[in-house]
Amino acid sequence: MDKFDKLTGIAAPLPMVNVDTDMIIPKQYLKTIKRSGLGKALFDEMRYLDDGSENPDFVLNQPAWRDSEILVAGENFGCGSSREHAPWALKDFGIRCVIAPSYADIFYNNCFKNGILPIALPQAEVDALMEEARKGANARLAVDLEAQTVTTTDGREIRFEIDPFRKHCLLNGLDDIALTLEKAPAIASYEDRVAAERPWV
């Protein structure tokens, strides 16, 4: 798993609620058997016109935000399908951090598995950061996972909450599977116990 500790970057404003995973990456791109190369399809339907050219109105196509590493969005971000292609696409594009008032559960989980930090903040703070993000390259946000803060260009620090275990794994780039395999004895003894208690399972 990729590490995340600190990031200072351009934030793209996406003031929409209920951004679903079909919007983040439509299903025609789910046919890959790889994790990489999905960045070009990120937000496909909003980002490209019917003839395949870029839609100049979409934020990530505008010069100020082409190199965004942070996305600021509305509530319930990432709702819909469980596709991990959504964080894969965000990451392949270069987005390492999302800031929104709330997230759908599965998307939120999937971010951590891919070195992306999803930050949940109260609506008012997100609104303020959305304004900052509108300034493009003139307003880089600084995210510090260790300190749990987002800092604006004028030095205002906003603190965010995060589950300690997830923070620890993200900071250290820990591989979940290797960690769990160390617990194989506990898993085996659970299996033994249940084989006796609920043998039909």
Added chain:
Amino acid sequence: MTAAKPKTLYDKIWDAHLVEEAEDGTALLYIDRHLVHEVTSPQAFEGLREAGRAVRAPGRTIAVPDHNVPTDPDRAAKLDSNEESRIQLEALDRNARDFGVHYYPVDDIRQGIVHIIGPEQGWTLPGMTVVCGDSHTATHGAFGALAHGIGTSEVEHVLATQTLITSKSKNMKVQVDGTLPPGVTAKDIVLSIIAKTGTAGGTGHVIEYCGEAIRSLSMEGRMTVCNMAIEGGARAGLIAPDETTFDYVRGRTHAPKGAQWEAAMAWWQTLHSDEGAHFDKVVTLDAAEITPVVTWGTSPEDALPITGAVPDPASFEGGKVDSAKRALEYMGLKAGTRLQDIAVDTVFIGSCTNGRIEDLREVARVMEGRRVKDGIRAMIVPGSGLVRAQAEEEGIAQKLQEAGFEWRQAGCSMCLGMNPDQLAPGERCAATSNRNFEGRQGRGGRTHLMSPAMAAAAAVTGRLTDVRELA
């Protein structure tokens, strides 16, 4: 000693599957059934191969292709038409065989949508934990199983360890009292719930559906309700098992038999929320007030009684104003239009929400003595090869074909348009599936969600229709 704290159904299943739980609430949960399909698993199996890891419990792992498979009657010929789909299907085939998991290939009559075949084969049982790289895993909650979607990294984690790192959600209760009026079905219940709570109303919670109207539903209806728990934002939906559940499970291929059945029943009968158990959130609906509903927008919460009209975006609050504007533009609708005046050109009956035998029977009932309107493309896609076979045996298939429906092979089909079944831009569809997101059924396609009975009514008239008025 004080009496044990009353537990919810969710608490009981959770406790029975805890391998360990850290002080910060991070838990290692044992997984009884892992369902795998072709779209969200290739990268997970690849990860195992790269790390030289095996599948820990192949006997608990069930693989089936469903999202990509063509549903044409002669689908074998179509399999080659899309190179990428073929590669994914081949990858699943290779992975299932290499890692030795249970597998239902495309040409097996038991093949079908993963959430339909799990229960059908008796893999899904009360009190189990069930996961799948698919958000509609919530369907299996109808059996009183804790079932939810996971991402591909988690699929790999479950394959390798048979556990999931997770933390406990909150308890939410959705109680639907009373009896459903005629013409109103499970789909109308769940759409009405989502319209009331919103698509994020269940976020962070596991919902237990209860109340007389839920208890009265068949297993098929309960699966429809739990299927869309995720559309209400919940991690999972649950319905306590009862006689209806046991009757459905009894005798299924992988259900316990003999003494094992008795032992299982003894435990299953304890699987209900205790008197006085704590719920963090409670929502109550009166079944008598539920009407047939349809969606008008691009989020499942955009549901209204069929007797209503397209709402004015200005009537919403906050971020919803803009999203409603955008939805109306995408859907090609004007505020104030009566829902019943909206013409459709396609009718899709199928999906893991409504692709079971009872759904097809319901469609057949509405179609009795009626025909699909000329010019309407209407398709029925059974949820599994066995549902298809049963419908053929009952004579439903033939009747529906005579009435003008296309009769397809099992798969996800037009629920998400990853296979050849898609809407063209601007086409409008009455669909029994679960998502009306932009582009879900094909780029530019417009989806109205509804029950099978309502979709059948739309097929007859060529517009969104109140099925009660047909009767």
